[in-house]
Amino acid sequence: MREKENTLIPNATAKRLALYYRYLRTLHSQGVLRINSRELSEALQVDSATIRRDFSYFGELGKRGYGYDVENLMNFFAKTLNDDQLTKVALIGVGNLGNALLNFKFYQNNNLRIAAAFDVNPNVIGKEVSGLIVHDMKNMKSVLDKEEINVVILTVPGKFAQDVANQLVDIGVKGILNFTPHSVLTPDDVVVQSVDLTNELQTLIYFMKRQEN
Amino acid sequence: MREKENTLIPNATAKRLALYYRYLRTLHSQGVLRINSRELSEALQVDSATIRRDFSYFGELGKRGYGYDVENLMNFFAKTLNDDQLTKVALIGVGNLGNALLNFKFYQNNNLRIAAAFDVNPNVIGKEVSGLIVHDMKNMKSVLDKEEINVVILTVPGKFAQDVANQLVDIGVKGILNFTPHSVLTPDDVVVQSVDLTNELQTLIYFMKRQEN
Numbered sequence: 001m002r003e004k005e006n007t008l009i010p011n012a013t014a015k016r017l018a019l020y021y022r023y024l025r026t027l028h029s030q031g032v033l034r035i036n037s038r039e040l041s042e043a044l045q046v047d048s049a050t051i052r053r054d055f056s057y058f059g060e061l062g063k064r065g066y067g068y069d070v071e072n073l074m075n076f077f078a079k080t081l082n083d084d085q086l087t088k089v090a091l092i093g094v095g096n097l098g099n100a101l102l103n104f105k106f107y108q109n110n111n112l113r114i115a116a117a118f119d120v121n122p123n124v125i126g127k128e129v130s131g132l133i134v135h136d137m138k139n140m141k142s143v144l145d146k147e148e149i150n151v152v153i154l155t156v157p158g159k160f161a162q163d164v165a166n167q168l169v170d171i172g173v174k175g176i177l178n179f180t181p182h183s184v185l186t187p188d189d190v191v192v193q194s195v196d197l198t199n200e201l202q203t204l205i206y207f208m209k210r211q212e213n
Numbered sequence: 214m215r216e217k218e219n220t221l222i223p224n225a226t227a228k229r230l231a232l233y234y235r236y237l238r239t240l241h242s243q244g245v246l247r248i249n250s251r252e253l254s255e256a257l258q259v260d261s262a263t264i265r266r267d268f269s270y271f272g273e274l275g276k277r278g279y280g281y282d283v284e285n286l287m288n289f290f291a292k293t294l295n296d297d298q299l300t301k302v303a304l305i306g307v308g309n310l311g312n313a314l315l316n317f318k319f320y321q322n323n324n325l326r327i328a329a330a331f332d333v334n335p336n337v338i339g340k341e342v343s344g345l346i347v348h349d350m351k352n353m354k355s356v357l358d359k360e361e362i363n364v365v366i367l368t369v370p371g372k373f374a375q376d377v378a379n380q381l382v383d384i385g386v387k388g389i390l391n392f393t394p395h396s397v398l399t400p401d402d403v404v405v406q407s408v409d410l411t412n413e414l415q416t417l418i419y420f421m422k423r424q425e426n
Contacts, residue, residue: 009423012225014416014419014420014423015416017415017416017419018409018411018412018413018415018416018419019409019412021415022409022411022412023396043396044396080419081415081418081419082415082418082419082422083415087418089414095313096312096313096316096317097313097314097317099309099313100308100309100310100312100313101310101410103309104309104310104410110411110415112411112414112415112418150421151414151417151418151421153414174421174424175417175418175420175421176417177413177414177417183236183256183257189424191417191420191421191424193413193416193417193420195408195410195413196231196232196235197314197317197408198231198235198323198325199231199232199235200231200390200406200408201302201325201364201366201390202230202231202234202294202295202296202323202325203227203228203230203231203406204364204388204389204390204404204406205294205295205300205325205364205388206227206230206231206293206294206295207227207388207404207406208363208364208387208388208404209295210222210227211387211402211404212387
């Protein structure tokens with residue numbers, strides 16, 4: 001069970017992998033041994049044809065009439081998502097949102113860990129937040145090099161987003177989870193995933209409106 | 214320019230509408246009069262064929278050889294996304310993340326406004342956060358009715374997510390933006406949009422890994 005062709009996997013599929021993975025881990029922790037696409041569909045509220053098509057990009061993950069072996073599938077997605085090894089992440093910008101993310105146990109049971117935090121505010125630098133001492137942003141390169149971190153969560157004020165992203169690119173960061181309301185442009189080899197809260201709300205409202213019709 | 218058939222629009226397209234809208238507003242504020250799909254593609258890092266297909270679901274939005282009229286298209290998306298009228302939203306759970314979202318000016322320049330906040334903690338109830346007095350969750354129904362709110366942002370601890378969602382459904386809420394790490398099940402007429410921070414990070418890391426290959 002390995003990926004057939006990484007580059008052929010549609011983005012929409014790629015974005016559902018973490019969802020599948022999380023649910024498989026829940027099932028596994030409950031001692032569930034196997035599951036079929038219909039059951040997955042009901043639990044995840046994703047169309048079962050979509051699930052089968054998503055899985056088909058990775059080759060034969062299940063058996064007709066048997067469904068999917070929960071543990072095998074979980075391990076497969078763990079490997080696909082790099083969750084079989086620890087990924088350390090840095091957080092840039094310890095304001096309200098940065099504080100919330102540092103305190104949020106989103107890496108609970110996952111191999112993700114925020115291992116460094118940075119700010120420019122002298123009142124924040126040196127403080128301990130959720131077990132981490134906030135570093136001066138001036139020292140990003142040395143800290144990220146030392147900690148071997150190449151992925152960051154960006155929670156600086158929107159107007160600084162591009163400037164900070166440029167600095168991050170310069171020091172070799174390869175992935176940015178952008179929580180600012182601004183778009184961030186990077187070279188092709190640096191991946192940006194944006195979490196735009198306004199977008200999320202507008203999309204929800206659009207789906208609600210569509211539901212009413 | 215109106216939607217041809219709401220229900221035929223794929224979810225992936227629906228999820229890009231807010232992105233298009235935001236960028237069109239930026240262009241409009243800069244005095245840009247028209248744009249073509251190639252320029253949109255470069256700015257938004259979405260394939261231009263995808264953009265043209267997305268737009269095609271809404272009928273003839275542009276003219277061949279001319280491109281798109283920025284103001285018309287912006288107004289069209291404003292209407293589609295209900296941003297031509299004020300939508301009031303409530304926030305449930307004023308912990309770290311709730312506080313951050315209340316202080317986050319994500320509705321800046323949009324017709325979205327967090328108009329009520331709720332918690333169960335006596336130390337938080339009655340406090341003012343970002344201009345709002347935090348209400349007791351006991352009073353959700355009366356406050357939401359009075360404010361005519363039927364969409365909420367859910368930032369309670371994950372273990373309470375489903376319980377609170379059940380209460381929200383009972384009092385007539387029709388849309389939930391779920392920021393907890395737990396899935397939330399609701400009847401078909403209540404839309405849930407989940408922002409899962411672990412998912413977002415894992416997806417970013419997956420895209421980074423794919424980039425390396």
